[in-house]
Amino acid sequence: MFDRLLDSQPYSLRQVEKDALLLPALKDLTRFHYERCQPYAQIVDAAWGGVQDWQGLSDVPFLPVQIFKEHALTSTTAPSMILQSSGTTGQTPSQIFVDSETAERQSRALVSTLRPILGDSRLPFLAIDTKDVIKPNNLTARGAGVLGMMKFGARATFALTSDLEMDEATVRRFVESNRGRPFLLFGFTFLVWTKLFGQFANGELDLSDAILIHSGGWKKLEDQKVSSAVFRASLRQRFNLTKIFNFYGFVEQIGSMFVEGPGGFLYPPNFTDVIVRRPGSWEVAEDGEEGVLQILSLLPKSYPGHNVLTEDRGTIVTTDGGLGNRLGKAISIAGRVAKAELRGCSDVIAAETVPQATR
Amino acid sequence: MNSMLFEAEGRRSDISAHVLRARIDASRLSLPAPFDPDRVSLVASIADVIVRWKGDVAPGIKYLGFWTRRAALRHLERNFLERCPADTLSRPRGMVFHLPPKNVETIFLYSWILSYLAGNANIVRMPQAVGGDVMRVLDRVIAALDAAHDPSQMFVHYPADNDLSEMISAHSDARVVWGGDAKIATFERMPLRNGGKSIWFGDRSSLCVLDGAVVAALDGAGLADLAQRFANDIFLFDQMACSSPHALYVVGRAPEHLAAIKALLDLISQEAAGKGSAVAAGHQIAKMTAGFSAAASGQATEVLWRAPQLTSIISETAARADRSVGGGFLSVVFLNELAGLNDLLRDKDQTITHFGFATSDIRRAAERHLGPGVARWTPVGLALEFDSIWDGYDILMETTRLCRVG
Numbered sequence: 001m002f003d004r005l006l007d008s009q010p011y012s013l014r015q016v017e018k019d020a021l022l023l024p025a026l027k028d029l030t031r032f033h034y035e036r037c038q039p040y041a042q043i044v045d046a047a048w049g050g051v052q053d054w055q056g057l058s059d060v061p062f063l064p065v066q067i068f069k070e071h072a073l074t075s076t077t078a079p080s081m082i083l084q085s086s087g088t089t090g091q092t093p094s095q096i097f098v099d100s101e102t103a104e105r106q107s108r109a110l111v112s113t114l115r116p117i118l119g120d121s122r123l124p125f126l127a128i129d130t131k132d133v134i135k136p137n138n139l140t141a142r143g144a145g146v147l148g149m150m151k152f153g154a155r156a157t158f159a160l161t162s163d164l165e166m167d168e169a170t171v172r173r174f175v176e177s178n179r180g181r182p183f184l185l186f187g188f189t190f191l192v193w194t195k196l197f198g199q200f201a202n203g204e205l206d207l208s209d210a211i212l213i214h215s216g217g218w219k220k221l222e223d224q225k226v227s228s229a230v231f232r233a234s235l236r237q238r239f240n241l242t243k244i245f246n247f248y249g250f251v252e253q254i255g256s257m258f259v260e261g262p263g264g265f266l267y268p269p270n271f272t273d274v275i276v277r278r279p280g281s282w283e284v285a286e287d288g289e290e291g292v293l294q295i296l297s298l299l300p301k302s303y304p305g306h307n308v309l310t311e312d313r314g315t316i317v318t319t320d321g322g323l324g325n326r327l328g329k330a331i332s333i334a335g336r337v338a339k340a341e342l343r344g345c346s347d348v349i350a351a352e353t354v355p356q357a358t359r
Numbered sequence: 360m361n362s363m364l365f366e367a368e369g370r371r372s373d374i375s376a377h378v379l380r381a382r383i384d385a386s387r388l389s390l391p392a393p394f395d396p397d398r399v400s401l402v403a404s405i406a407d408v409i410v411r412w413k414g415d416v417a418p419g420i421k422y423l424g425f426w427t428r429r430a431a432l433r434h435l436e437r438n439f440l441e442r443c444p445a446d447t448l449s450r451p452r453g454m455v456f457h458l459p460p461k462n463v464e465t466i467f468l469y470s471w472i473l474s475y476l477a478g479n480a481n482i483v484r485m486p487q488a489v490g491g492d493v494m495r496v497l498d499r500v501i502a503a504l505d506a507a508h509d510p511s512q513m514f515v516h517y518p519a520d521n522d523l524s525e526m527i528s529a530h531s532d533a534r535v536v537w538g539g540d541a542k543i544a545t546f547e548r549m550p551l552r553n554g555g556k557s558i559w560f561g562d563r564s565s566l567c568v569l570d571g572a573v574v575a576a577l578d579g580a581g582l583a584d585l586a587q588r589f590a591n592d593i594f595l596f597d598q599m600a601c602s603s604p605h606a607l608y609v610v611g612r613a614p615e616h617l618a619a620i621k622a623l624l625d626l627i628s629q630e631a632a633g634k635g636s637a638v639a640a641g642h643q644i645a646k647m648t649a650g651f652s653a654a655a656s657g658q659a660t661e662v663l664w665r666a667p668q669l670t671s672i673i674s675e676t677a678a679r680a681d682r683s684v685g686g687g688f689l690s691v692v693f694l695n696e697l698a699g700l701n702d703l704l705r706d707k708d709q710t711i712t713h714f715g716f717a718t719s720d721i722r723r724a725a726e727r728h729l730g731p732g733v734a735r736w737t738p739v740g741l742a743l744e745f746d747s748i749w750d751g752y753d754i755l756m757e758t759t760r761l762c763r764v765g
Contacts, residue, residue, distance in 0.1 A: 039655035046654035046672075047662035064648040071655045279640035280667030282647075292640060311644060337640035 001025045002105070002271065002298050006112045010269035011261075011326040015319050018328055019057055022273055025298050026060050026306065027053075033304035036075035040304040043067075058275050058284045062294050062307040065252050068094035076102070076302035083139050085251045093140075094252055102302040106255030109299055110148050113257050113269045117211060117245060118152055124178045125153020126171070128187025128196050128214075130160040141251035142188055145215065148254065149186045159187075159196065166199040175205055182209050188216035189246070193226060197234060207239035215247045215257075219336065228264065248312075248333055252305045256297040258331065262324035265317050266331050272297040274331055276316050277309070287316045290334055311337050362517035365485060367502045369494065374515070376526055383530045386480035386511035387453040393478045393759055394436045401503045402472055403429040408499050418595060419465045420492045422744055427472065435476070435747060439755050448762040451478030452556065453532030455758055458546065460538040460560075461486045463600050464493045468500075469745045470535050470754070471512075477758040480511035482527060487516050525549045533758055536560065558757050560601075560750055563709035564683055567592070567604040567739060568700055570715030571611020571693070575619035582619075585714060586626030588740025592712055593669070594631045595743050597638065598685045601750075602710040602735070602742045606680040606690045608700055610716075613675040613693045620691060624663060624671050631668035631687060638686040646670040649684045659690075679703045697724050706732040709750055714739040 001021060005013075013021070034041045034051055040063075044050060048061040067073070069085070074097035081103065083096040098106070127133075127150075133143040134150075150156045157174045161167050174183075185207070187196070192214050212235070221231065228246065235241045248258040248266045258266035258274070268274050275284055276291040285291035293314045300306045313334040320327045364374045374382075391398060409416065409424030416424070425431065443449050455474045459467030467483055474481050489497065497514065504512050517523050528534060528549040536546050537560040551557065567589070577585065593603055609620055638646075650662040650672050658680075659672035669687045674680065677699050680690030694700060697720055700711075713721055713736060725736050734751040737744075747754050 042657060043651050043654045043662075046659050047651055047664060064644050064651060066644065066648045067651050067655065070648070070652045073655070279643045280637070282665060292644070309644065309647070311641065313640070337644065339639060339641040 005271040005298065006108055008270055010113050010116065011267050011328055013270050014327050015329065018270060018273065021270075022296065022298070023054070023057055023060075026057065026296060029298065029301070029306045030054075030060055032301065033075045033306070037073055037304050039071050040073055040075070057273060057296065060296075060307055062296075062309050063304065065094070065250070065308045065310050068096060068252050068303075068305065072097070073305075074303050079302060081139060083141070083144050083251050083254060085141055096252055096254070096305065097303045098254075099302040102300060105299045105301065107148065107151050109255040109269070109271060110151065110257065112271075113259060114152065114213070117213070117243075117259070118184065119182075122152060122154045123211070124174070124181075124183040125150065125156045126159055126174050126183065126185050126210075127156055128159045128185060128191050130162050130164060131156075131158040132162050141254070142216075144251060144254050145188075145249075146186065149184070149213070153184055160191070164191070164195070166195050168199065171196075171205070175207065178209070179206075180209065182211060185210045185212040185214075185241075187212075187214055189214045189218065189231070190216055190220045192235075193221055193224075193231065197238060200238065202238050205239050207235075207241040210239075210241055211243040211245070212241060213245045213247065213259075215249055222335070250310065252308055253295055253297050253300065255299045256295065261326055261330070263317070263321075263330065264332075265323075266333065267326055268295075268329060268331075270328070271299065274314075274316065274329055276314060276331075279337065282309075285316075287319060290315045292337060293331070293333070313337055360517060360520050360523050362515045362523060365497065365501060365514040365516070367498065367505050369498060371516075376523060379513075379515070380526060380530055382510060382513065383454055383480070383482060383527065386513075387532065390451045390453070390480060390511070391478045393439065393449050393451065393755070394476055395478060397507065398475055398478070399429075399432050399436070401500070401507065402427050402476060403432055404503055405472075405496060405499065406431075409496070417492050418591065419743070420496065423465055423468060423496065426469075426745065432476070435755070442753075442756070444761070446764055448764055449759045450762055451480075452758055452760050453479065454530065454552075455479045455481050456527050456531035456534040456551075457481060457483040458534070458536045458538065458542065459483065459485075463596055464490050465745070466537055468493070468496060469747075470537065471514075473747055473754040474533075474535070474758040475512065477755050479533070479758055482513040482515060482531070484524075484527075485514050485516045521545070521549075528552075531555060533557070535754075535758075556757065558752050558754070561707075563601040563707050563734075563750065565602045565604050565710040565712070565742065566606040566608060566680075566708060567712040567714075568608045568610065568694075568697065568716075569620075569713070569739075570697075571609045571616030571620065573715030574609075574623060575611075575616050577619075582623060583626055585739065586623055587630050588738075589623070590627045590630035590634070591740055592742035593627070593687065593689075594634060598687060600743055604710075604712055604742065605683045605685075605688070606692060607671075608692050608694050608703070610694050610697050610699075612695075613673070616693075617673065620673075621663070624669060624689070624691075625666065628666040628668040628687075637667065642686045643667065646684055646686060646688050649682055649688060653682065653690070677703070679705070698727070700724060701727045704728055704730070704733055706730070708732045710735045710737060710742055712737055712739045712742050 054060045069092045076099040079097040081098045085094040127146045134147050159171050246260040256272045261267045273296045275294040278285050278291050293310045293312045296307050314331050318330045361373045363371045406424045406427040457470045532555040534557045539562045543559045647664045650664050653659040653672045661673040663671040671689045674692045677694045
């Protein structure tokens, strides 16, 4: 099943066909994790009434993605790698246990998803990041992304130094030596914007042969009033860079990428799917209605991350729209869900406290 | 550093630390005895105003109106005088410095009213912004104080500033600090005038205990009434008031009583929905995560997470429940008997709301608890009703001093 889904073109299935293929596979995966991960089984029992003969994709148990910050959930006895969410300062990061089987599934999925963009040959690869990001243990989402993409690159070159400064000479040399053939740029959106775009002047670098794949929260960019359209237009103007692909993904489902396609929407490849839910009641929202994104993926076998409710808001724009021959769902993402500020007797921060040292 | 003095009709004026200090020092020089008739009348005028308000009045304000009625104040006074020993005079302490919590907005009014009735001069450190209804009450109070030419009552705001807090403390005879342990730690370092008295309101949490058999025997109307009162206790301040319950202990057996408890939880959710209580999507996810996390840790046999208002986790083994998620999250724990609750109580428990027990049973449970913690047992529905005896303190007694006359 999984193989069949991977070998087909990533957006080739009509939603009904996709549902029919994903449902049994997802049910199998749920049982698989239920038998191997006790805390997961306890959740399925207490919150979902145990393992059942679920009739639709939306009936299959999901986990809120933050649960991976609170529990080390694993279904493998031989993890080879532990991924961590980058996590804001002070937050506990997610811990994702990956074994060799799941790692292999992830990289096959990546190949399947990116083949239409990158073709079959390995491309020269410039990571808009530092080589320190691919530490062998406790990889962050950024590191895992770079590591995953390195499989496509002939040999990776890193554009940033250890302290995240632009290594201009290296970048110029890389671009110069790959003139006239396609090459791959990959990085977090914010780093691409602040470092690559920010450090070179108009016309200083010719990136007309480059294919940029980027991801990561837009929040920091939105804070600087940089929209997706501004981002694209600016890179085009400065570097003549036109092949730009944003994708949606997160560390708890590494390997599942919703790449930007026709209409500027994001598309789940065949082995994944997306459901939008109404916050609170958690009923499935109508197409066109904004809600919280739930992402299903057949990749995770070493940890029960195959069906997670994210903290991201989004909308299913079309189903089987057929734009650019893409079937299945097309989504747009609106940002993070709002955090609550609860009132209470306890002053949340001791705002009275002025640090003694500064007095 | 200047502070902002709250004046009539919502005006604010700048007041320098120097001027403020002079006013504080002058204020304690001419104080009345507790329950001075003019002061009682001024407080009673709050009730008069609230009663006449048109349109929706927030439950917290409605209760304040009830609490400040002349009859209620007379009762408070009688009760206070009865507790004064013979051959003893009760006198105000002088200048009292109030530091209310930023978020539960009516607290500062109760804190001030009690100390004002006790005869004190008062300075209240206000949050920068106060909600509309509360501001209307405060405006009324300030106007009445102006009319009475009484400059000894001050409501001020200033940004976090230890120097100013230190100055005011050093010129105050007593201090009432609300807002939790972190705030207490800051103010503990600031001495009061002549070794004055501080009252501390630290971090507390609360719980509820129900008799499962009694709940199961309720008819529809009875269950709906209980749900309505329970919902008040939980949702008025997003469950973050110290006296709002986070855990529900059910005396009974899950196989027999769980269905009734679930029906109650459903009705509580509906009540909250009717009140328009809704928290942000991010917190809905946080509640779900807390429920799933309890299941993953083996602390819940069932997670009820599909109602937007109230997420509940069920545990059939008697154990302490300590998840304070807020915004509509209850840990339900089954106990064999009421006595079992005593083993689970902790220092930081404040209010225990109860339903379905004989008064004598609650009395015995209260008597059995000798350790620190638990300042109040009260029926379900009254958790948020402020009482002049709060968190173990009799605030009138604490803000007065006794003088033996022999």
